[in-house]
Amino acid sequence: MVGWAPRARPRLAGMTAYLDHAATTPMLPEALAAMTEELARAGNASSLHTSGRRARRVVEESREQLAAAVGAGPSEVVFTAGGTEGDNLAVKGLYWARHGADTRRRRVLVSAVEHHAILDPVEWLAKHEGAEVEWLPVDGVGRVDREATRAAIERDPRSVALVTVMWANNEVGTVQPVEDIAEIAHRYGVPVHSDAVQALGQLPLDLAATTVDCLTLSAHKVGGPIGTGALVARRGLDLVPVLHGGGQERGVRSGTLDTPAVRAFAVAADLAADRQPQIAARLAALRDELVVAVLAAVPDAVLRGDPDRDGRLPGNAHFTFPGCEGDSLLYLLDARGVECSTGSACQAGVPQPSHVLLAMGVDPDAARGALRFSLGWPSTEADVAAVAEAIGPAVERARRAGLASGTTVPAVVATP
Amino acid sequence: MKVLAAMSGGVDSAVAAARAVDAGHEVVGVHLALARDPATLRSGARGCCSVEDARDARRAADVLGIPFYVWDLAERFERDVVADFVTEYAAGRTPNPCVRCNERIKFSALLDKAMALGFDAVCTGHYARIAVDPGGARSLHRAVDAGKDQSYVLAVLTPQRLRHAIFPLGDTVKVDVRREAAARGLRVAAKPDSHDICFVPNGDTKSWLGQRLGRRPGPVLDADGQVVGEHDGAFAYTVGQRHGLRLGRPAADGRPRYVLEVRPATDTVVVGPRGALEADLLEARGVTWCGPAADRGDPVGVQVRAHGEEFAGVVETLRSPDAGSAGPARPGGGLLRVRLDRPVRAAAPGQTLALYAGTRVLGSGTLTAARASAGTGR
Numbered sequence: 001m002v003g004w005a006p007r008a009r010p011r012l013a014g015m016t017a018y019l020d021h022a023a024t025t026p027m028l029p030e031a032l033a034a035m036t037e038e039l040a041r042a043g044n045a046s047s048l049h050t051s052g053r054r055a056r057r058v059v060e061e062s063r064e065q066l067a068a069a070v071g072a073g074p075s076e077v078v079f080t081a082g083g084t085e086g087d088n089l090a091v092k093g094l095y096w097a098r099h100g101a102d103t104r105r106r107r108v109l110v111s112a113v114e115h116h117a118i119l120d121p122v123e124w125l126a127k128h129e130g131a132e133v134e135w136l137p138v139d140g141v142g143r144v145d146r147e148a149t150r151a152a153i154e155r156d157p158r159s160v161a162l163v164t165v166m167w168a169n170n171e172v173g174t175v176q177p178v179e180d181i182a183e184i185a186h187r188y189g190v191p192v193h194s195d196a197v198q199a200l201g202q203l204p205l206d207l208a209a210t211t212v213d214c215l216t217l218s219a220h221k222v223g224g225p226i227g228t229g230a231l232v233a234r235r236g237l238d239l240v241p242v243l244h245g246g247g248q249e250r251g252v253r254s255g256t257l258d259t260p261a262v263r264a265f266a267v268a269a270d271l272a273a274d275r276q277p278q279i280a281a282r283l284a285a286l287r288d289e290l291v292v293a294v295l296a297a298v299p300d301a302v303l304r305g306d307p308d309r310d311g312r313l314p315g316n317a318h319f320t321f322p323g324c325e326g327d328s329l330l331y332l333l334d335a336r337g338v339e340c341s342t343g344s345a346c347q348a349g350v351p352q353p354s355h356v357l358l359a360m361g362v363d364p365d366a367a368r369g370a371l372r373f374s375l376g377w378p379s380t381e382a383d384v385a386a387v388a389e390a391i392g393p394a395v396e397r398a399r400r401a402g403l404a405s406g407t408t409v410p411a412v413v414a415t416p
Numbered sequence: 417m418k419v420l421a422a423m424s425g426g427v428d429s430a431v432a433a434a435r436a437v438d439a440g441h442e443v444v445g446v447h448l449a450l451a452r453d454p455a456t457l458r459s460g461a462r463g464c465c466s467v468e469d470a471r472d473a474r475r476a477a478d479v480l481g482i483p484f485y486v487w488d489l490a491e492r493f494e495r496d497v498v499a500d501f502v503t504e505y506a507a508g509r510t511p512n513p514c515v516r517c518n519e520r521i522k523f524s525a526l527l528d529k530a531m532a533l534g535f536d537a538v539c540t541g542h543y544a545r546i547a548v549d550p551g552g553a554r555s556l557h558r559a560v561d562a563g564k565d566q567s568y569v570l571a572v573l574t575p576q577r578l579r580h581a582i583f584p585l586g587d588t589v590k591v592d593v594r595r596e597a598a599a600r601g602l603r604v605a606a607k608p609d610s611h612d613i614c615f616v617p618n619g620d621t622k623s624w625l626g627q628r629l630g631r632r633p634g635p636v637l638d639a640d641g642q643v644v645g646e647h648d649g650a651f652a653y654t655v656g657q658r659h660g661l662r663l664g665r666p667a668a669d670g671r672p673r674y675v676l677e678v679r680p681a682t683d684t685v686v687v688g689p690r691g692a693l694e695a696d697l698l699e700a701r702g703v704t705w706c707g708p709a710a711d712r713g714d715p716v717g718v719q720v721r722a723h724g725e726e727f728a729g730v731v732e733t734l735r736s737p738d739a740g741s742a743g744p745a746r747p748g749g750g751l752l753r754v755r756l757d758r759p760v761r762a763a764a765p766g767q768t769l770a771l772y773a774g775t776r777v778l779g780s781g782t783l784t785a786a787r788a789s790a791g792t793g794r
Binding site: 325328332335400 | 486487488492529531532533
């Protein structure tokens, strides 16, 4: 038996409603055009000849454009290969610099609801570099407790290496009081980092107007390419590099700059910042419709995160569905052409109960039934309508499956 | 039909899924995550639920062009298979975790969930055949490839379960399955077979059990009750075991000694000569049938271990199991006694006893006693 070719099964559902923009969002046409144009040219921005100078000019213009989009100065932009790298550079770079300057500074204050790109570097520092991690608690909507943060800093300010709190949570969308926290930390000379990957394009970001010391950005969440990002770090902030090499990016981040990606990122960020008020208003209105539709179809669904629309990302709607498992819902919705996410995934693709929900005090059984719908610039009424139509039957079916397989019933595990 | 293909990441389940697609079914691939932390289960090319295996399964699904998901059944697996395995060993029995997994996970938790989600059947890469008679009744049979036949570990399936099972590989020998996988462009075509218990990382069941049950030293006795050695935990011994006994004194006859019995209540291991391991009267409980039940006096084939030899025998005693024994907890009823034409060696309590009529699987039970009808017995 020979001659098989890979079979592509055409999707039966026709149109796909994509509601996973927090995972990644399609490139903006302008960014795509800029990137493809640049990909057709050659030139290493570090080279001194004409081609190199041309590439360098593109990079520097992009740097200026991106800086302007987030209220920073061009020299404050360090290009990276994405949000994870930016988070690693911020957390490790700050820790090493601060601990190196004063070995008493070993404490890392970190919110309990950070992305793994923060959690894992922090835990790595604790395991390998002697850092002491202190988790900043969150309330029931997932917002970091200001007073607990203040108390943690004031207990012994001299021993704090850094504070890191995300701008807005990637799962439940809760906007964090980053500026308040920075204000407290700065009274004691403690630097504050914020992972703003989800915020760019959805919320106003203006580094000049805040006291936050550095921000992580990612290109592909705002219509730029995957694999590019930036750490926007305030002038004078000391960072020890994670990547060593040719000394690009002021020696903080070595590696040949990806000129086409950098240009596309700047174009996308510029447009996103420019359109942010309109996009946010449009997405928030769609999101509110989606929440109403889901709660109408499934009355016992629980909206997680801040119920106040101003307290959450405009494109985010996050629910838990009692008696359901997220993976059943994902399958059932996917089969109906609705693409969304449980909000968290491990490498094998298993939806584990989310650390964000657990930190918010959601019980593990309820956390298993989590689903995140996230809207982005291409989202329309049709996407919301698709969810409204599919969610009721999907939840009903997922409940039966949960009962049938016994996986949503609290299990008594015999421990020998 | 809407078919859920259970995909372990190995070559067999990948080809089985491919054949289900070819048969015109609407197929969705699912990899079962059976451990909370998949990385801990990784060991060489063995095991069946590591991150690499999930990736291999996903790649096979990509090649077949079918949707693919990972389903988390770790909690059920821990409770129904792993904890059961430990409990059984702690009680001095020798369980077969693959049988338990088929009975309680693949064709129970997974099948039930699949049905509730709207699937009609579950397809696996097991080597076994399902025959359908003109009246529509289904029966389970040994695979064509005798060396790979897995009907033994499926002998727990009831008619209700069989109705929703698809085993596309039963009529094919393994080398052809590998050849077909290569022809289909499946990268797992040459992936080594898994052999060991998937949740025991390096195949070292003894130390794995030791970690879970702790050190429980006790005496090793001979058949006369004389202490001939010591052990660190009776649970680590299996009836018929010869190696690793650490006996101080040689036997009077100078012949090797074997584990005859494990008595967990007193942390005692009993050893004796090879002949004492032979048994022709086997008793099983929790008997279920894949189709019509056997009758007293029926000649049957008896198999007591995976890939073990089949022994001819006859059904002596039979008490029917409780009605509707499809649930995960095998009811206590369903007693069976068979007499073999010639004795089997080292049949240990806890093992699955599968009954055959020709190639057809009649049913199975859990072995509770094995003894010789004449002579010393044990």
